[in-house]
Amino acid sequence: MKKANTLITAALTAGMVTSVLALPTSAGVVQKGAVDASKLPEGTLIYSEDFDGFTSDKTDIVLAKLGWEKVETLTAFTMNLQVNDGKLIVDNIDAASNDSYALIMDSDYLKNVCNQDYTYEYEIKYTATGNNSRYISLLCNYDGKDNYNTADIRVGGGGYNQLRKGSSWIHYQGDDSALRASGSDSLYEKLFGSTHPVDGMDFMNKSLTIRVETSIANGPTVYVNGIKAGDMVQNKDQWNSIDSYAICFKASKLISAEIDNIRIWTGLSDAPIEPVAEPIIDTNITESAKTGDSMAVILLASMAVVCAAFAVKAKKSK
Numbered sequence: 001m002k003k004a005n006t007l008i009t010a011a012l013t014a015g016m017v018t019s020v021l022a023l024p025t026s027a028g029v030v031q032k033g034a035v036d037a038s039k040l041p042e043g044t045l046i047y048s049e050d051f052d053g054f055t056s057d058k059t060d061i062v063l064a065k066l067g068w069e070k071v072e073t074l075t076a077f078t079m080n081l082q083v084n085d086g087k088l089i090v091d092n093i094d095a096a097s098n099d100s101y102a103l104i105m106d107s108d109y110l111k112n113v114c115n116q117d118y119t120y121e122y123e124i125k126y127t128a129t130g131n132n133s134r135y136i137s138l139l140c141n142y143d144g145k146d147n148y149n150t151a152d153i154r155v156g157g158g159g160y161n162q163l164r165k166g167s168s169w170i171h172y173q174g175d176d177s178a179l180r181a182s183g184s185d186s187l188y189e190k191l192f193g194s195t196h197p198v199d200g201m202d203f204m205n206k207s208l209t210i211r212v213e214t215s216i217a218n219g220p221t222v223y224v225n226g227i228k229a230g231d232m233v234q235n236k237d238q239w240n241s242i243d244s245y246a247i248c249f250k251a252s253k254l255i256s257a258e259i260d261n262i263r264i265w266t267g268l269s270d271a272p273i274e275p276v277a278e279p280i281i282d283t284n285i286t287e288s289a290k291t292g293d294s295m296a297v298i299l300l301a302s303m304a305v306v307c308a309a310f311a312v313k314a315k316k317s318k
Contacts, residue, residue: 042267130254132156157202
């Protein structure tokens with residue numbers, strides 16, 4: 001009887017259904033199908049890529065896994081991409097490198113997102129550069145060519161909040177913004193203090209979180225590690241002048257970096273609403289549960305037969 005009880009307990013224990021709370025890795029596009037941001041709460045994630053879930057040192061495989069597409073309408077694509085240890089490794093440092101572009105999401109998908117207030121964010125650490133003006137950025141309102149809005153945070157410590165129209169670069173920020181200021185008003189000193197690297201590469205090997213709040217009424221406002229770096233104070237007539245909504249990843253020539261946690265969400269909140277984890281039932285464990293339940297029934301039935309046999313024997317012996 002003790003042995004039977006032990007078997008039953010073991011069977012039932014093995015058959016317990018367990019669940020875990022898990023969020024998808026390499027989530028990419030979060031909202032499936034046609035998206036209308038006006039019907040979503042502020043802070044709803046539209047895109048989230050944390051570069052977890054796979055490893056590759058092949059650019060084409062990385063692009064395919066991410067669902068990104070090479071764009072070569074302006075220049076040949078020279079950027080080498082790897083995913084390792086949950087980060088996107090960008091290598092575009094070669095002397096023969098070009099500015100390189102990869103489409104993240106197209107205009108058709110984003111037209112009812114980026115025609116309203118939205119925010120994007122990514123983490124970056126520059127690891128090598130050819131000069132202090134090099135950068136990596138996301139391009140908004142990208143038309144597939146040379147028209148887009150962007151915030152360039154340069155490895156030398158400054159940057160621009162700007163619009164590109166062909167060969168023209170139209171600045172939204174003022175010269176007194178942290179992006180352009182020097183000394184104690186500069187972005188670097190607001191973030192890291194007054195001691196600068198001697199080579200002038202202020203942001204080399206610095207961990208930066210770049211967030212751009214994109215207001216339809218007031219234009220883009222750039223934050224770096226939570227510090228306001230520059231908003232739109234000039235050329236306001238140029239804002240909303242591109243009839244396109246795609247978002248693109250750009251690496252300038254002569255730059256290498258590590259990228260993580262690219263996210264885009266509705267509205268102008270400091271952070272998105274984190275998705276609520278849903279329980280995922282392990283079907284293998286569930287099958288074990290079924291097997292365990294069946295074993296328990298068989299054992300109980302066997303015990304009943306044995307008990308009945310003992311009862312019959314006892315009755316005959318009287």
